[in-house]
Every structure is written in structure tokens, then in C-alpha cells.
Amino acid sequence: MLCKELLNSGVVGLCKYGEMCTFAFNQLEVEVWTEEKSGALDRGRLFGPRAPGGPPGARVAQLLQEHNGSFLFLCERCYDGKPRITSQRSRDDGVSCSNPDARHDFNTNRCLVYVTGPGGSVGYRKVRALAPEHCMELCRHAARYGCQLEDDCLFAHSPLELKTWALQRTSGITPEEIVASSVKYHGERELDTKRTNPLSPRGWTKEGRVLLVMSPERHKWVQVRQLPSAKNYPFQYDICGQIQRSGKCNYTGNCTFAHSEEEKELWTYMKNNGLRDVQQIYEVWLSVARLGKQTADAPPPPPAAAAADNKNIVMPTDYAEPTSGFYCRLCGRQSNSERQWQHHIATEKHKDRVFSAEGEELSLSWSHRFPGLHFALCPRLDSGCAEGVCCDSAHSPEELQEWLQRRDFLRRRLAQAREELLILPDDADFGKFNFLLQD
Structure with a gap:
């Protein structure tokens, strides 16, 4: 829609809000904004490198470059819960999610999620499953107050979701292929970094290698030394007596x-x-691991790999604790316990984030002062208010209108935070935002 202030200014052609105006200044700007809203135009790529063609994996790589993150699967029931919990596939059984209090079936409840910010605060952005009735446009409610329809909304709730939907609709790529392309992309980047960065970790050398193993019974990583060389190897090996007595060998x-x-x-x-070498042990483990990944019905390992009393030896790279915990989408912080979570949502910094919309993809900008205590025009406005910007009343009809809009906006954000359990139920102290609780 064209700016009425600009149209009413006549030949001057100026708007008093300038670049802060949220209306278009000409018909061309209307058309460009319409194309951007539908996802057909991305101004950030107009003068950048040409979009890659070929397989869909190349377009996934471009998405990863633009937003600096990665795709993965999380448990949807935990993610949509209140408060939000991020849980991956459990390492124990490979069937349920890693949330110890729920254990949802992961295959039937997983959702595609985009993760950003591995160096500091972590951001999770859910990408809903694409359906034929979905519209290739951004939801205007999600941009302002948050969409009440949530997953039932037919419009995209973030630019990333819109781009991912467009990629799926034009190429037919599946969520599984998107995650696989993401893993491949980051694996290649890590390999390139190690090749080109002189400060990267030292290479795998015979003198510097260390083999760590962990048995399922003891759940502790233990270093295994090289097999002692001997002309005649003993029938069996015994535990060192000093280790048994004092836990330390002084030999x-x-x-x-x-x-x-x-x-x-x-x-x-x-x-x-x-x-005769621990490197050979590592290669045996690698071959068995690759065989297990290539087919779901992998044949049993050779007799040599089934020895040692059927004890399962796992490697450090095969063990990683999946993320599971309370997640604050406003601060990008993970809490590992309910006590830690309640302490976080009670902090002043978190409460400020509830109202500020800082760091969110779609946030608002305001032209006038922060609202005062009185939502009315200043009675001393005609004669000149001596308090100036410190006055608790509005100094123009436009400022008063924005104050009312801003109060409504902040109240909606507070209500949404309470609904998502991002605020303690009995918390009523919000500092400078306490006026929201007043009628």
C-alpha cells in the first residue's frame, strides 16, 4: 500500500517518517515488496554469486551458507511442548527420543529443525512438513504478535521456512535428503579447513595416537596401550598388581x-x-561400523570381531550425548534441569528479551519514545511542556497512537510468554514494563 503522507504532501513528495515508514513510496516498491513477500525475490542475492544449479544438494548448501547453520531432526512432541524441550534420537535404543521423562517414538514424531549459532547462543527454527495447501508467503501474524494457528497456519513462519518450502516444492527433495546434504556439507567444510588451516589439529601420527575404549558395563573411557611385543605371547594377560593395590603403576x-x-x-x-598394532584395531572397528551403516540388515561381524567374550568395544567418536533440555527461544539458552530453567526465566535479562524482540528474524521498529505512565495527550502541549521528553504523556496524536499500539504489542508478547511458560506463573515484577499490567 502506498504511503498516504507521501501522497498528501503533493509536489514535495516527502514523508515525515522517512525511512522508518512502513508503507511503500511508489508503485515499483509495492511490486518489489510483493515479490519478496512471496519468496520469489531475495535482494541479498541480486548482486551476489549466481545461485547454484544442478542437484538439490547444492541448493541446500547455499541455504546453509546464507543462514550459517545446519539441519537436523528433533522430537516434535518435545519441541512443541511448553516449555520447549530439544531432544534428539536416543543413543540407548535408537527408537525413542532422548527426553528421559517422555521417551516418545522418534520416527513417528520427528520434525525438521534448523540450528544456528554453535559458538554462543543457539537458535532452533522448526521447518514444518510441506503440504500441497501451503502458501509460498510469509505469515503477517507471525511477524508481529506470533501466529495463533501455529502448525495449522498455511503460511510460512520464517524466511528460512519459506525458502526450504520453495526448495522442496521445486526440486522434490525430502527432509531426509536435506539432513543428509547438511551433514555432507559440514563434513566437507571441516575437511577443507583441516587441509588449509595451518593452525588446525595435528595429523594422525604413529607417535601421537592414543586409543580410547569404553565398555557398556563401566561407562568410562580408558586408554589402551600398544600390545607388548614378545617372542612368545602369554596364554592370557593379567592385571598389574600395583594397579590393583594403589591404582597407579610405578614401573x-x-x-x-x-x-x-x-x-x-x-x-x-x-x-x-x-x-599387533592399535591402528589395526581401529581399522577393524571402522570396517564394521561402515558395514552397519550401508545396510539395515547388516550381516554379523566376522568371528574375529565377535571375540573377547562378546564384549562390545566402542570408540570415542561413536559416543555423543544427544541434546535434551529446556530451551529458551528468546535467549537461545539450554537448561539441563528444571531448577536451572526456573532460575533463567526469573532473570532480568530474560524478562527484557520477552518484551524487546531482540535477535528475532522479524521484529518491529518504533518512531517515538517509550510509552509513559499516562496514555493521553499532554494537557500542557499547547502552552509548551517544560518536561519535554521526560513527560509521562504523549506529545502528539501520532505518538499516542503508537503508544497504544506498542502497549497492545507488549501485552500480546507477555501473554504468549506466559502461555509458553517462559514466565513464572506468579511473576508480576517486570520493571519498566509494569505499566502493561495496568488498565
Whole structure:
């Protein structure tokens, strides 16, 4: 819509709000904004590098470059809960989510999520499943107060969701392929960084390598030394007596006794299978791991890999605790316990974020002062108000109108925060925002 202030100014062609005006200044701007709203035009790419063609994976890589993040799957029931909880697939059974209080079936409840900000505050942006009835436009309610329809809304709730929908609709790529492309992209970037960065971690050398193993019974990482060389290997290995007595071996040379149960089992496995180096153990584990990933019905490992009393030896890279905890979308902070969560949402910094909309993709800008205590025109306005900007009343009809809009906006944000349990139920102290509670 064209700006009425601009149209009424005649030949001057100026709007008193200038660049802060939210209306178009000419018909061309109306058309450009319409194309941007529908997602057909991205001004950030007009003068940038040409959009990659070819497979959809290249377009996923461009999305990752533009928004500096990654795609993954989270449990949708935990993510949509109040308060929001971010839980991935459980490492224990591979079927349920990692939320210990719920254990939802992950395959039937997963949702596509875009994660940003790995270096500091973390941001999660849900990308809803694309349906034929979805419209390729941004939701105007989500941009201002938050959409009350939530997942039932037919419009995109963020520019990222709109771009992802457009990618899916034009290329037919599935959420699984999007996540796979994201993993591949970041893996290639990490490899390129190690190749080109002189300060990257040192390479894998024979002298500097260390093998760590963990048994499911003890749940503790233990270093395993090289197999002691000998002309005649013993029938079995024994635990070092000093380790059993004091937990420390004082032998100055290379002790030929095992320093842990894990080391004893692995040495026995290496001796029985003709392996003389821990690098060979690592390669055996890699081959078994790759075989398990290539097919869901992977054949059982060879007899050599099933030795050592059927003990499962896992590697450090095979163990990572999935993210699970209360997530504050306003501050980008993860809380690992309910006590930590309640402490966070009671802080002044968090309360300011509730009202400020700082850091959100779609936020508002205001032209006038922060609202005062009196939502009315100043009675001393005609004669000149001595208090100036410190006056608690509005100094123009436009300022009063914006104050009313701003109060309505802040009240809606407070109501939404209470609904999402981002505010303690009995909390009524909001500092300079206490006027919101007044009629």
C-alpha cells in the first residue's frame, strides 16, 4: 500500500517518517515488496554469486551458507511442548527420543529443525512438513504478535521456512535428503579447513595416537596401550598388581601387565587375531561400523570381531550425548534441569528479551519514545511542556497512537510468554514494563 503522507504532501513528495515508514513510496516498491513477500525475490542475492544449479544438494548448501547453520531432526512432541524441550534420537535404543521423562517414538514424531549459532547462543527454527495447501508467503501474524494457528497456519513462519518450502516444492527433495546434504556439507567444510588451516589439529601420527575404549558395563573411557611385543605371547594377560593395590603403576619401563579390564580384554583379542598394532584395531572397528551403516540388515561381524567374550568395544567418536533440555527461544539458552530453567526465566535479562524482540528474524521498529505512565495527550502541549521528553504523556496524536499500539504489542508478547511458560506463573515484577499490567 502506498504511503498516504507521501501522497498528501503533493509536489514535495516527502514523508515525515522517512525511512522508518512502513508503507511503500511508489508503485515499483509495492511490486518489489510483493515479490519478496512471496519468496520469489531475495535482494541479498541480486548482486551476489549466481545461485547454484544442478542437484538439490547444492541448493541446500547455499541455504546453509546464507543462514550459517545446519539441519537436523528433533522430537516434535518435545519441541512443541511448553516449555520447549530439544531432544534428539536416543543413543540407548535408537527408537525413542532422548527426553528421559517422555521417551516418545522418534520416527513417528520427528520434525525438521534448523540450528544456528554453535559458538554462543543457539537458535532452533522448526521447518514444518510441506503440504500441497501451503502458501509460498510469509505469515503477517507471525511477524508481529506470533501466529495463533501455529502448525495449522498455511503460511510460512520464517524466511528460512519459506525458502526450504520453495526448495522442496521445486526440486522434490525430502527432509531426509536435506539432513543428509547438511551433514555432507559440514563434513566437507571441516575437511577443507583441516587441509588449509595451518593452525588446525595435528595429523594422525604413529607417535601421537592414543586409543580410547569404553565398555557398556563401566561407562568410562580408558586408554589402551600398544600390545607388548614378545617372542612368545602369554596364554592370557593379567592385571598389574600395583594397579590393583594403589591404582597407579610405578614401573619405569613398559609394563607388560594390563592396567585395566578393557586393556586386558583388548590385548587378548589382538593376540588371538594376529593384530599387533592399535591402528589395526581401529581399522577393524571402522570396517564394521561402515558395514552397519550401508545396510539395515547388516550381516554379523566376522568371528574375529565377535571375540573377547562378546564384549562390545566402542570408540570415542561413536559416543555423543544427544541434546535434551529446556530451551529458551528468546535467549537461545539450554537448561539441563528444571531448577536451572526456573532460575533463567526469573532473570532480568530474560524478562527484557520477552518484551524487546531482540535477535528475532522479524521484529518491529518504533518512531517515538517509550510509552509513559499516562496514555493521553499532554494537557500542557499547547502552552509548551517544560518536561519535554521526560513527560509521562504523549506529545502528539501520532505518538499516542503508537503508544497504544506498542502497549497492545507488549501485552500480546507477555501473554504468549506466559502461555509458553517462559514466565513464572506468579511473576508480576517486570520493571519498566509494569505499566502493561495496568488498565
